[in-house]
Amino acid sequence: MIQNIHEKIFTDLHISKDQLLSDMALLLARQQLSEYSMEVDYYEKKYGKDFQEFDKMFRSLKASYEMENDWMSWKFAAETREYWQNIVGNIKNDY
Known part of the structure; x- marks a missing residue:
């Protein structure tokens, strides 16, 4: 029955x-x-810069605990976004 519904x-x-x-x-x-x-x-709105700019600033300062946490979360989000951008691009190209 379910097979018939699916079909x-x-x-x-x-x-x-x-x-x-x-x-x-x-x-x-x-x-x-x-x-x-x-x-x-x-994070771009919070700090008014993109990750590369923030990374340079972060490495040149004595960062607070909050900034360090934000840096780690932002870095992960930026790298993961790039990964999914590539995946979506590859899927679109395969269509």
């Missing part, structure tokens, strides 16, 4: 299971990209 849905939507899987993968990758982009945007 009906795919037929009515004019989409294959492979296409659905590809679309879902792209959607999930874009979601990850969006989440990490928002985090990077937050």
Whole structure:
């Protein structure tokens, strides 16, 4: 019964299971990209600079505990955003 429902849905939507899987993968990758982009945007607004500028400033100062935590979180978010940008770009190129 469930198989029949799935087939009906795919037929009515004019989409294959492979296409659905590809679309879902792209959607999930874009979601990850969006989440990490928002985090990077937050830190850029908080400090008024991009990560590279902040990194230079951070390394030249005696940083507070908050700045050190922000640096680690921002660095991770920036690197992860770049990773998902590459994934999304590769998926789009495969379409």
